[in-house]
Amino acid sequence: MALLKVDDIHVYYGSIHAVKGVSFEVNEGEIVTLIGANGAGKSTVLNTISGLLHPRTGSVRFMDQDLKGIAPHKVVEKGLAQVPEGRRVFLQMTVEENLEMGAYTQPKSTIVPGIADVYKRFPRLEERRRQVAGTLSGGEQQMLAMGRALMSRPKLLMLDEPSMGLAPILVEQIFDIIKELHAAGTTILLVEQNAQAALSVADRAYVLETGRISLSGTGAELMASGQVRKAYLGG
Amino acid sequence: MSFLNNVITGISLGSIYAIIALGYTMVYGIAKMLNFAHGDVIMVGAYMAFFAMGRFELPAIAGVLLAVVVCTALGIVIERLAYKPLRQAPSLAVLITAIGVSYFLQNGAQILWGAATKTFTPIVNGTLVLVPEQLSISYVAILSVVCCIVVMIGLTLFTTRTKMGKTMRACSEDKAAAQLMGINVDATISMTFAIGSALAAIAGVLMCSAYPVLSPTTGSMPGIRAFTAAVFGGIGSIPGALLGGILLGIIETFGKAYISTDLSDAVVFAVLIIVLLVKPAGLMGKYVPEKV
Numbered sequence A: 001m002a003l004l005k006v007d008d009i010h011v012y013y014g015s016i017h018a019v020k021g022v023s024f025e026v027n028e029g030e031i032v033t034l035i036g037a038n039g040a041g042k043s044t045v046l047n048t049i050s051g052l053l054h055p056r057t058g059s060v061r062f063m064d065q066d067l068k069g070i071a072p073h074k075v076v077e078k079g080l081a082q083v084p085e086g087r088r089v090f091l092q093m094t095v096e097e098n099l100e101m102g103a104y105t106q107p108k109s110t111i112v113p114g115i116a117d118v119y120k121r122f123p124r125l126e127e128r129r130r131q132v133a134g135t136l137s138g139g140e141q142q143m144l145a146m147g148r149a150l151m152s153r154p155k156l157l158m159l160d161e162p163s164m165g166l167a168p169i170l171v172e173q174i175f176d177i178i179k180e181l182h183a184a185g186t187t188i189l190l191v192e193q194n195a196q197a198a199l200s201v202a203d204r205a206y207v208l209e210t211g212r213i214s215l216s217g218t219g220a221e222l223m224a225s226g227q228v229r230k231a232y233l234g235g
Numbered sequence B: 001m002s003f004l005n006n007v008i009t010g011i012s013l014g015s016i017y018a019i020i021a022l023g024y025t026m027v028y029g030i031a032k033m034l035n036f037a038h039g040d041v042i043m044v045g046a047y048m049a050f051f052a053m054g055r056f057e058l059p060a061i062a063g064v065l066l067a068v069v070v071c072t073a074l075g076i077v078i079e080r081l082a083y084k085p086l087r088q089a090p091s092l093a094v095l096i097t098a099i100g101v102s103y104f105l106q107n108g109a110q111i112l113w114g115a116a117t118k119t120f121t122p123i124v125n126g127t128l129v130l131v132p133e134q135l136s137i138s139y140v141a142i143l144s145v146v147c148c149i150v151v152m153i154g155l156t157l158f159t160t161r162t163k164m165g166k167t168m169r170a171c172s173e174d175k176a177a178a179q180l181m182g183i184n185v186d187a188t189i190s191m192t193f194a195i196g197s198a199l200a201a202i203a204g205v206l207m208c209s210a211y212p213v214l215s216p217t218t219g220s221m222p223g224i225r226a227f228t229a230a231v232f233g234g235i236g237s238i239p240g241a242l243l244g245g246i247l248l249g250i251i252e253t254f255g256k257a258y259i260s261t262d263l264s265d266a267v268v269f270a271v272l273i274i275v276l277l278v279k280p281a282g283l284m285g286k287y288v289p290e291k292v
């Protein structure tokens, strides 16, 4: 059974038709990636799943429940966490406060062990726990954003361009962490422009082009596909 | 000695402005709107205390409590009915609505309680004489300063130590990100209006105890001055509201004493303009260019 099932969603910004009938699914335990160029509609899809945007038609089902009309803060309670594009950590709050906010939906008793888990995965964050997030480097902010999302103990973790703006060495590190999280049992929906890196970790992949899915297959299939190589992997 | 007396008057008046300015600044911080009806909530609070103490002869503390309860509820209702439906609207529409709510409250008060000025019974009386015939402090002034200190400490602890307070800061910074954490942003905004309005009630009682006249327009000038104080200190900043409030109280008092009673508001605004020319974000504000 699919953990997440997106069925023929159409999403508009006023009169702009940004997502034009997108369908895909994510099964438990998978890493699924959604790749596409700037403006293809990737973030729009994630924000629709999170309930920040509403599809005009079509449906989003999570654990066999229709998310229609469910407020974004309730979506998180159901086990769907998103690390938004551009990280969006709370810049004026400390690292530790950011993590506490990530645990907003969780019982108080889970916060301390949750933070300890995050620090184990991201030791850099522990060194900077009392620093305000605005003083962190881009890579550290990305780690904080991921740690913060993990605090809600999500069943599905959605990452929107986690490698954006990072140096190659950090991109590699972020993708290693994604693999670790996956190995530890987290189901992941990964949105990326860095097709090479995304396809290499993904079980399955979808290519989004101007609001529509143009291709889909396993990570390896798309990596080998001439169409993908030409458009996204530099030939 | 008159200099010291003026400093004392300025600080106590400034403490009241600071308490009002906190309401403006917290609401601005989270809802990014100027709640021009905030001053009129002060007036409603003062009427509540006036009726409780004057008409029903309840003790002062009951008057303050009634004012706080009614204003808290009023703040929540105003936000829910007037501002929440405009969450996505252009800021000009929200501003005009706020001005409308302000007139609604003033006219409502006039219909319910009449336009005639009432004499407010101060919640505390008497003065503390420090130097006979020369230097004295009224107990209302002392109470105002104490309230301001307690409120500042309380709010600082609230925003840094409690889950609700941290949630408020998170929503002030980034509402969409806060929603992605599972935070109910609407409830948080509502709570902020509740806190700001409760503070307005306290300020209203203190204000009318220091200057014991009460009419439906009582809240508008202190409201505008406290708004000025909030901008002066840096809108959105809690310490800025304190600093702006105190400075405004002192400048106003000195303007009255040494320049001219009629020109004191002009002096206040002249200082504001100079500060904003030098520091556009206010004394303690961070300059963030408006995103469109």
Ligand SMILES: Nc1ncnc2c1ncn2[C@@H]1O[C@H](COP(=O)(O)OP(=O)(O)OP(=O)(O)O)[C@@H](O)[C@H]1O
Pocket: A013, A016, A018, A036, A037, A038, A039, A040, A041, A042, A043, A044, A045, A085, A193
């Ligand atoms: N708030 C908005 N108002 C109007 N149009 C928008 C808005 N946000 C996005 N769009 C439009 O919707 C389309 C899809 O945008 P979206 O942000 O989902 O793309 P994306 O695939 O995430 O791109 P990127 O890789 O640059 O993040 C774009 O054409 C964009 O211009």
Ligand SMILES: [Mg+2]
Pocket: A042, A043, A044, A085, A160
């Ligand atoms: Mg995007």
